[in-house]
Structures are given as structure tokens and as C-alpha cells.
Amino acid sequence: MLNDFTGADKVYIACRYTDLWRGIDGLTSIVQQQFQLDPFTDTLFLFCGRRKDRIKGLCWEKGGFILLYKRLEQGVYQRSRSESEVRALTPQQYRWLMGGPKIEQPKAHKEVTGLSCVV
Template sequence: LAIKPIHMNKSFDGLAALVVDVIEQNPLSGHLFVFRNKRGDKIKVFTWDRNGFGFWYKRLDRGRYKFPRTDSSSVTISCDDLKLLLDGIDLNKLKRLPELYYEAVL
């Protein structure tokens, strides 16, 4: 997620440049890169898909997307968190059980 809002007039080349300059990633990686506008009611999800760039654009009729609070220019989230974000869930207010990692079973 790019934390700082962008102008939503950006298209393929502009979004690819933001991936490099702001998120500091390779736009050809196949990852989903998420941007929002200043009001927080519009979101673009940008990606490379084998033979070209594509993006998905959504405008909320009510409410605003709540991006995580951070001092970084971008943050990596899971697919599950992206789904929650797109469903309008405030990721800052989520309370989760800690993840458990084991190296062996009895």
C-alpha cells in the first residue's frame, strides 16, 4: 500500500513510476500495488499480469478507506488484509491473536 495519497488521474505509466519511486518495488513483479486519493474514497489496485499492466479502480459511494497508520511511505499487507480493506474494514482497529509458528509436531 502506498500510504501517501495520489492524484487519481494517473494511469499505467504514472502508476508504474509510483511503484518504483514511492513503494520502491519492481512494477513487473506481479504484486498488487494499492493507491488511494486524498479524500480516501477512491482506490486503485495496480499489477503486472504476464503480458501487460492492469488496474482495478473503485469509488465508494459513502465512507473512506482507512489505510494503516505508519511513518513509512508504504506498507506490505496480506491478501486477507487487502480483502478487509476493500470491504471497508479499518485495519488500524483489528485485534488478532498472535500467529504461532512450530518447527515440529510431537
């Protein structure tokens, strides 16, 4: 479900570990109070536990929250080491995290933003 998640316009990941015992109310309070973001938007918020093999996703959908939980059988998620508390992920970074499970892929092809033609 999280691997194929396309129901959100934006994706944010908490850069520090989160107590995954928290439920919907606890995670929405983190989004509002610590990140200063609105949890009632078309956004997926990701939270990693201390053990790094578990991740929770929180998103708003038509009158209610969805709480997703994934535990890896092998390996760990590589959280961002950013100084900020929350980091926006591009769609490619999200796919890398869910399939990799690293956010950064140093050998990946750079995204082309404009084309120039040499004649």
C-alpha cells in the same frame, strides 16, 4: 473485482494520498522511483486518493498491466498512518481494507503461529 482479488503474491498500499488522475505509466513510475519496488512482479499495488473514498489497484499480468478502480458509495478507506511511503499488507489486512474498510482491526483475533499442548 478488488474484493475477491487473489491474483497477486504480495499487496502493497501507498501510505500517502496519490493523485488518482495518474494512469498506468504514472503509477508504475511511483512504484519504481519512490518505493524502489518492481512493478513487473506478481504484486498488487494500491493507491488512495485525497478524498479517501476511491482506490486504484495496479498489477502486472502476463505481458501487460491491469488498472483497477473502486469508488465507495458510502464511507471512506482508512489509510495506514505509517511513516514509510509504502506498506505491505497481509492477506487478512487486505480483506479488512476491502470489506471494512480499515486495515487494522484492534478487536480481531490474533493469528496463531504455533500451538502448544498442555497435558
